[in-house]
Amino acid sequence: MQLARLEERCHSLAPHLYREQARYLELVRWILPTAVKAAIRHLLCSLSPLHRASLSDHQKVLQQRIDALVQRASSMITIEQLLVLAVRLQDEERRSRVQQFRNLADRASSSVETPVVDAPSPGIELGLDLPLERPDLLEGLLPNDPPSAAEDQLDRSEATDPQSLTPPDSGSELSELEILRSLFVMAGESLDQVESSQESQSGLESGDSNQEPMAQLSDQLMPSTASGLLSWMDSVDSALIRRLRNVSHAVNVELMRAGVTRSLLPIQLLDAVNSGQLPSQSAPSNVLRLTLPLSLAGDDQGMDTACVLMRPSELEFDDHALRRSRSQLRLQRRDLSTLLLKERHWLRRASVREVQNDWWPNQPETPQLS
Secondary structure, three states, rough: OHHHHHHHHHHHHHHHHHHHHHHHHHHHHHHHHHHHHHHHHHHOOOOHHHHHOOOOOOOOHHHHHHHHHHHHHHOOHHHHHHHHHHHHHHHHHHHHHHHHHHHHHHHHHHOOOOOOOOOOOOOOOOOOOHHHHHHHHOOOOOOOOHHHHHHHHHHEEEEEEHHOOOOOOOOOOOOOHHHHHHHHHHHHHHHHHHHHHHHHHHHHHHHHHOOOOHHHHHHOOOOOOOOHHHHHHHHHHHHHHHHHHHHHHHHHHHHHOOOOOOOOOOOOHHHHHHHHOOOOOOOOOOOEEEEEEEOOOOOOEEEEEEEOOHHHHHHHHHHHHOOOOOOOOOHHHHHHHHHHHHHHHHHHHHHHHHHHOOOOOOOOOOOOOO
């Protein structure tokens, strides 16, 4: 009953949240061209008069290219387009996790050396190593594959590494390398299966509708729970940051082609600045200044570089209407956080009630002492 009331409350909040988010993105689209031009003007002001004079021949072409880039990016700053981009970001994160598992498996297979048998020490040694001398203790830790997929996984493992299935000399004991490889391979295969199932499902849907994942998101544009709405807001914010990063990188490429800047910062550095992992110097709004270290003759030298980096926080700092819209979104996020606490409370109560009804329902919770 309480969960149904919370769901009705979230249903009533969803249209207001959608309108406020759409209003925020509309303001971003309106502000973006002016903000990009202001950032480029700051970069031009840092150049010498002779350098600016040499750019006059290509000035008109550069302005047309910048206007076309900003117009194309502004048309893609909508809720629907950002949700599609959010799905792609989740797929990228999933693929990166799969690649990390594979790298760990390869690193484990290349770094494991032949153990050196030392003389037994008189004391007691405490360690975190697995009990490899007793492989029967590991039974139950490794999940059993279903009979239908056992032969497929066996064929796939034989095709990738035929020597990994060769038994050791002892005949029954497992080596440390095989256990590490099996753990990493199974974790990677589980992620591969999830990714392949999602890709096949999206491929079927794209074949039927011949569109982007918009058809997948049309029926469930707004979630019906507090946790889902908060995740929805986070997805839109992360996709907006990525969209602004993409247009910033495209503008920086055009500036380097025109000769306004001498270097081009890689996308990884822009992502590091957005995530707060790389500190930046003081600069005007939407302008990024960094000092890149240079290892020349062992001296602590650096190269100062500047580029355009559009960020929602700096757009809000320069525009009062956008900042006020963000304040409204924060208020709605606070209300959803309160509903999320209630949702978790009643879900926990429902789980406790379900366990009590299914497991020994007739036994009292506290035994009576005679």
